Amino acid sequence: MNILEQVMSEHGYITPLLLGVPLGILLGLGFYTFGYARGAAYMTDDPDACTNCHVMRGQYESWMKSSHRKVAVCNDCHTPAGLAPKYFTKALNGFNHSMAFTTGRFPDEIRITARNHRVAEASCEKCHADIVSGINGVRHDGEKVSCSTCHRAVGHAY
């Protein structure tokens, strides 16, 4: 994973400084691969956009069969709440994935990154905050129940 992402996974996207600078670079570099790999997909919320890359098709096809097909699109789970963080994440992923796609340097069995895993985990509460308020109510912040240990297949089987 690239330095930038490490920085991000450590510091999140809180400080505007950290946010602004790399965002610029990213968009720059991002556009460079856009034409090639249709990274622009990242700016929309249309799941079909994700499948501009066949490597996303596995998730896409099983998402079509998933319980969430009708209720959540990719970006509902793979981008954080709030406009700035959302678009920052899109840019970051767009950059990483476009790069990976262009260079072909990524594993056959794709693994979610630590940072995006936190994003996906947090996304559940966008819609299910109430039902899990009880089980999380007896936990400190930062100790929330990890939904994906039991529900990792709700969005897509793999």
Add this chain to the structure above:
Amino acid sequence: ERKQEARNPFFRVVELADDTIDPAVWGKNFPMQYDLYKRTVDQERTRYGGSEALPRTPTQADPRSVVAQSKLEEDPRLVTMWKGYAFSVDFREERGHAYMLIDQRMTRRVQEFKQPGTCLQCHASTYVAMQKLGGGDLFKGFEAMNKMPYAEATKLVEHPVSCIDCHDPKTMRLRVTRPAFMEGIRALKASQGVADYDVNTMASAQEMRSFVCGQCHVEYYFKGDEKRLVFPWSKGLKAENMLAYYDEVGHKDWVHAETGAPALKAQHPEFEMWNQGVHARSGVACADCHMPYKREGGLKISDHHVRSPLLNVNRACQGCHHFSEQEMKSRVEEIQGRFHMARNVAMDALMELISDLKKAKESGASEAALKPAQEFHRKATFFLDLVEADNSSGFHAPGEELRILTQVVDFCRKGQLALRGAQPTQKASHATSTGPVGD
């Protein structure tokens, strides 16, 4: 502001203090959990677990109108295994938490044998009683209660394990209230290079979902005259580690009546076995399977009806395993059946070692002649008891429990051979070159 509300979904009607023992009071704030908690009176049998509700006519001495089946009757070899020890007189299948106090008070192991207050640690809500005894010092209270005779100590408690034994009344967070676990886990962590481990401040929320159970579902012994409750973990949790601990401190639970071996009795090492299975390795906690989430109206809550997951497969397993309920059941039963078969091979071997030793003693063999066989007997009976006493019938750590059984068979047969003058040969260098122990 929704966050706010989210943090406090339960409508508090009463204030809970650190001395509120009665679960009914807690139940006013958490009626769903309380209702489920009360259901641990239910008795239902699974192929190898659960428990059978045997009706009996209450007597003056024993008011119970229902008990669980006797394991001694199910497998009489257990009587021979424990000859000379209280367990050979009365040992039943365990049942729900609601019965823990009455079953202890009424067992012939208490009625007919002298027992210390220590016994209560895992059979009653002792947290408040310990605080009081120790004048606010939990450890002092713990030590005081251990020393008391059972008959006296039991007067200090009235409830089976209750909310306060697992929860902090203010935050409802899980907490460990048993000194023996605090000390045991600290010793274990120390052996792994972690100094001064304090479970209540250093454990993760997920770990606590198993640690609260590990306060009781563990192997233990009573140390010294002060009858202190101790978990033998300072060298690790594997069978070999615990045996090494007992050998080092020179402990024996009793002398076997027929063989004269200084024997060890193992009890319910669910926590230790679970620790060596693939589930623990995957971060799956006791509560995940024995207290799975349950939807009650708009809320998910933990099923406080603690029981066999095989009575609750859909919630307990199918969140993670996408196979049919029937298939999940038969996977467990295949593992348990396999375990049971190996366990029986080992049990038969133990019976033969015991009868050989008995004969040798009767025919007046010398101490020196008996010693090697008695040492094998001590090891064999402890290892066999460890897997026998893990109430999952081999499920918590299928591989490790079978590995232990191969060793039990070897120990028993070597003991028999020793009695016939065979020299215990050196283990081939290979035998210890690899293997999980010490990994």
Add this chain to the structure above:
Amino acid sequence: ERKQEARNPFFRVVELADDTIDPAVWGKNFPMQYDLYKRTVDQERTRYGGSEALPRTPTQADPRSVVAQSKLEEDPRLVTMWKGYAFSVDFREERGHAYMLIDQRMTRRVQEFKQPGTCLQCHASTYVAMQKLGGGDLFKGFEAMNKMPYAEATKLVEHPVSCIDCHDPKTMRLRVTRPAFMEGIRALKASQGVADYDVNTMASAQEMRSFVCGQCHVEYYFKGDEKRLVFPWSKGLKAENMLAYYDEVGHKDWVHAETGAPALKAQHPEFEMWNQGVHARSGVACADCHMPYKREGGLKISDHHVRSPLLNVNRACQGCHHFSEQEMKSRVEEIQGRFHMARNVAMDALMELISDLKKAKESGASEAALKPAQEFHRKATFFLDLVEADNSSGFHAPGEELRILTQVVDFCRKGQLALRGAQPTQKASHATSTGPVGD
């Protein structure tokens, strides 16, 4: 229309017929699979598997400049285990498919012992050769080749297993080409109540992903003077079932040189062991782990570089298991380490039984006195060999392989006891009441 293209992604440049043996020709149509297929020459070691490339100076007799390490040197107890049988002279770690023919031709088991043509069934592309020998009748050709001396039969083949042995040249669908598997699986299905099972028409596509491997990675013996290749499956695939089969037909592979026991040698029962593991139960095929899908350009193809999955963990395991590559590796090694430890306990017990029997014979014990111990030896060495010869070091069926080992230890020690006059006691009724066998 993209679908269309997806259906027929391979551009056919040559026509493949049912007698096209040369993989290079098939490779013209399927260059990616061919290139991967050729990589089975690679040698790399894993903790317990893979293989080591040992350089050697080629000789007139043996042109190989590289061989795999000798298992007899790694564990000399194997020499004692197989005393009097060819395996005690030369037995090496197995390596990639590319070597199967040369390794067979050059092993001292062929060089120094008389072997039948049967051996070639699993070490060469024999499909076309059999067809020709039988004048278009596969079974006739099979029988003819079995009867030939190895030296003659081997002249009829030139390639290791090739495309045509697993694929139909017209449709590329998987197919079974080995009569022994067709007969073996039919006998097995019959024992399960399925009549006239025809593997090539009745097996599912997923089953075929294991059946093609089961043509060779199985326990076998040569039946009668016609040296027919037979898999002992008519009573089932469990250790007990196969032993019962051999006892019934009164087969022995050799007489042990030191004990005089009518012994059985087990070979590579990967298919049988896999069948009893949780993966088979979950529908996971050999090819899923040993030939996982691989991305080549826009296509997902099967990795024809058949090898240890531990050299390919991301593709082989992480599609189903969401743990890190390192964690998956150490899970396997924990299972293998545990297996290795139990296997060594059993191996030591076998060594002691053999030496006791040897002594007894030398001191002139009567046939009658030796018989019980020899019977235990026969059972023990077959069971131990079964798990020893499963090249996954216990991974294919962790529980079942350990269960078998508890029995091996019991058999060995009972044999030693029998020599010392102990009466084989009746199994307690429990011992067989439950357990997987017959489930």
